[in-house]
Amino acid sequence: MGTGGRNGMTAATVDTSRLRSVVDAFPADDLTDMRRDAVETFATQGFPTANQEDWKYTSLGDIAALSNEWLESANIQLTDVATDEQKPEVALTESVDVEWVVIRDGVVATGLPEIDGVEIDPISEDDLKDSPADDAMTAFNTALLRDGIRIRTRRSAQPERAIGILYSDNPSNAVVQTRVVVDVAESSTLQLIEVCTSSGPGRQFTNSILDARLKQGSKLDHVRLQNRQDEHSGVNRFRSLLAQNAVLHHNSFDFGGALSRNDVVAEIAGTGANVRLNGLYLSSGRQHIDNHTSIIHGVGPSQSEEEYRGILGGRSQCVFNGKVFVAEGADGTDSSQSNHNLLLSERAEIDTKPELEIYADDVKCAHGATVGQLDHSALFYLRSRGFSEDQARKILTRAFAEGTLSSLSIDACREFVATALDRKLSQLVDERNE
Amino acid sequence: MLEINNLKACIAGNEILNGLNLAVAAGEVHAIMGPNGSGKSTLAQVIAGHADYDVSAGTIEFNGKNILDLEPEERAREGIFLGFQYPVEIPGVNNAYLLKAALNARRQHDGLDEIDAFEFLKLAREKMAILGMDQSLLNRGVNEGFSGGEKKRNEILQMAMLEPTLAILDETDSGLDIDALKAVAKGVNDLRHPDRAIVLVTHYQRLLDYIEPDHVHVLFDGRIVRTGNKTLAHELEKRGYEWVREAATV
Numbered sequence: 316m317g318t319g320g321r322n323g324m325t326a327a328t329v330d331t332s333r334l335r336s337v338v339d340a341f342p343a344d345d346l347t348d349m350r351r352d353a354v355e356t357f358a359t360q361g362f363p364t365a366n367q368e369d370w371k372y373t374s375l376g377d378i379a380a381l382s383n384e385w386l387e388s389a390n391i392q393l394t395d396v397a398t399d400e401q402k403p404e405v406a407l408t409e410s411v412d413v414e415w416v417v418i419r420d421g422v423v424a425t426g427l428p429e430i431d432g433v434e435i436d437p438i439s440e441d442d443l444k445d446s447p448a449d450d451a452m453t454a455f456n457t458a459l460l461r462d463g464i465r466i467r468t469r470r471s472a473q474p475e476r477a478i479g480i481l482y483s484d485n486p487s488n489a490v491v492q493t494r495v496v497v498d499v500a501e502s503s504t505l506q507l508i509e510v511c512t513s514s515g516p517g518r519q520f521t522n523s524i525l526d527a528r529l530k531q532g533s534k535l536d537h538v539r540l541q542n543r544q545d546e547h548s549g550v551n552r553f554r555s556l557l558a559q560n561a562v563l564h565h566n567s568f569d570f571g572g573a574l575s576r577n578d579v580v581a582e583i584a585g586t587g588a589n590v591r592l593n594g595l596y597l598s599s600g601r602q603h604i605d606n607h608t609s610i611i612h613g614v615g616p617s618q619s620e621e622e623y624r625g626i627l628g629g630r631s632q633c634v635f636n637g638k639v640f641v642a643e644g645a646d647g648t649d650s651s652q653s654n655h656n657l658l659l660s661e662r663a664e665i666d667t668k669p670e671l672e673i674y675a676d677d678v679k680c681a682h683g684a685t686v687g688q689l690d691h692s693a694l695f696y697l698r699s700r701g702f703s704e705d706q707a708r709k710i711l712t713r714a715f716a717e718g719t720l721s722s723l724s725i726d727a728c729r730e731f732v733a734t735a736l737d738r739k740l741s742q743l744v745d746e747r748n749e
Numbered sequence: 750m751l752e753i754n755n756l757k758a759c760i761a762g763n764e765i766l767n768g769l770n771l772a773v774a775a776g777e778v779h780a781i782m783g784p785n786g787s788g789k790s791t792l793a794q795v796i797a798g799h800a801d802y803d804v805s806a807g808t809i810e811f812n813g814k815n816i817l818d819l820e821p822e823e824r825a826r827e828g829i830f831l832g833f834q835y836p837v838e839i840p841g842v843n844n845a846y847l848l849k850a851a852l853n854a855r856r857q858h859d860g861l862d863e864i865d866a867f868e869f870l871k872l873a874r875e876k877m878a879i880l881g882m883d884q885s886l887l888n889r890g891v892n893e894g895f896s897g898g899e900k901k902r903n904e905i906l907q908m909a910m911l912e913p914t915l916a917i918l919d920e921t922d923s924g925l926d927i928d929a930l931k932a933v934a935k936g937v938n939d940l941r942h943p944d945r946a947i948v949l950v951t952h953y954q955r956l957l958d959y960i961e962p963d964h965v966h967v968l969f970d971g972r973i974v975r976t977g978n979k980t981l982a983h984e985l986e987k988r989g990y991e992w993v994r995e996a997a998t999v
Contacts (some may be wrong), residue, residue: 468975
């Protein structure tokens with residue numbers, strides 16, 4: 316029995332006939348057939364509901380309602396002009412030294428950068444046909460997809476600079492789909508940063524997907540920072556497929572948003588592959604952040620290491636569900652997972668669950684989860700050294716998050732992430748005093 | 750400098766300090782000795798302002814000012830330093846950061862500018878050399894993975910950097926080998942000053958061979974039952990705390 320979480324009890328049904336007519340009205344392009352197929356796939360499922368185990372704690376009821384309003388509005392604006400509120404957000408691209416692509420309300424808004432060893436192109440039907448397509452959120456994304464990019468490294472390329480994608484969304488387009496496909500070629504490396512921002516009053520929902528394919532001996536460093544405004548929500552899918560000896564290092568930071576749901580899937584399909592997932596979520600007020608991760612050891616020997624940390628204040632609710640699947644015959648799998656949570660408020664709630672499914676014999680799988688509060692003896696220790704109670708709380712809370720920050724594999728975004736983290740931490744500590 | 754009158758304090762309903770009196774003047778070193786459970790650590794924690802202890806009666810005046818209503822950080826900024834019996838490990842907080850930020854909090858309170866980063870490092874390295882501390886400890890998490898001796902030296906390092914007016918050292922000698930004990934004693938002796946007072950809380954007389962106290966007090970059942978000079982410490986060492994127990998019950 317699901318309660319539907321705290322984000323509304325309404326049944327999550329999107330009006331599919333309205334969706335169909337909106338999709339039919341899209342200007343024809345090479346994605347047209349795919350969109351129409353996706354509508355039919357979506358129509359058989361609708362948004363996931365609390366009856367599905369994976370969505371027990373996170374309800375998309377409000378988002379379905381918003382989607383219906385958006386679908387019903389007489390003319391759906393397909394504008395790609397930045398609103399005044401979006402301009403300052405875009406300005407941050409000037410302060411972080413990576414090659415930026417700005418995607419505004421789901422539409423690529425800048426020229427695509429030219430980098431040695433990397434091709435960046437608009438997304439095409441070909442890029443999408445190998446991606447998993449049968450789940451409802453992917454179908455919803457494809458059905459309404461307007462634009463997207465495909466990033467492809469050349470064989471053995473080691474580009475010096477990281478690529479950054481800045482998503483800047485605004486309620487003038489209340490429902491947005493974003494799509495990125497990444498192909499990391501054999502023996503090449505890629506550093507990719509995604510920053511999700513939003514601006515402007517009103518409700519907004521972004522449904523984003525990134526699919527990455529890591530070829531033999533390749534390496535992808537991926538950092539995703541979600542810092543949306545309070546009223547705005549997002550459902551995000553990051554799926555990766557790793558060939559032999561491929562290495563994935565994924566860092567996720569969730570600080571903003573009303574409702575945020577991340578599904579991270581890493582599938583190891585080649586021996587010697589290595590997956591590292593590091594997540595940090597900070598929630599205040601009535602924020603809801605749900606991280607579902609799934610690491611599939613299809614073959615062994617292979618390695619995965621996962622650590623998610625959460626700091627929860629106010630009446631916020633977070634979810635961590637860490638699945639590790641070891642297939643039959645995937646001997647030599649070495650996997651560890653941990654989830655640590657710091658509760659700053661008695662009214663905050665964390666639901667944490669490891670989920671191990673092991674069908675091989677020779678495996679090492681460790682997992683652990685903790686939920687705690689700030690250590691009182693450490694607080695007194697710091698205060699006895701002259702720090703105010705607020706300062707001491709801030710220092711200890713920051714210390715709890717520090718490990719996740721030091722695991723960052725892309726130096727160019729370190730300062731930027733640290734600044735966003737400090738801003739959110741101050742908000743959390745101040746919230747306590749209100 | 751420190752005037753404690755008829756102090757009564759309890760934790761979770763258990764009375765630990767039971768009408769304690771103590772006067773410490775500037776320039777003096779006092780040793781407070783006593784058996785386990787006599788209230789030595791409680792006294793140190795109550796002076797520093799630990800919130801777990803309820804003070805039900807009495808006063809603590811520091812430089813003529815009642816400090817019982819002050820928060821722990823306010824007491825620290827007034828110049829009171831507690832060297833912990835069990836220094837807390839704080840992974841994720843850099844030791845150098847803590848030292849520098851604590852020093853600057855004190856300096857700000859005293860109306861001084863923040864210490865320059867270069868000056869700070871120079872000073873910290875100097876003090877660490879005196880204490881025989883490995884310089885790499887500066888860049889580790891606060892007390893994280895430190896040995897017992899390293900933790901105690903780190904407390905003395907903090908004290909040496911903060912230059913408190915009143916230093917209370919709670920069992921700083923426990924768990925130290927002889928070299929560490931000498932280094933810690935050197936750190937404390939370097940801080941002796943006519944404007945400063947030091948209170949050593951200790952179970953054993955050993956530390957007092959290296960830091961010579963002006964006054965020795967024996968704490969028993971939450972009260973000071975005997976006060977003397979350093980020969981009292983020797984007598985205790987020889988006759989044991991049982992002797993005080995007998996004397997106290999007469």
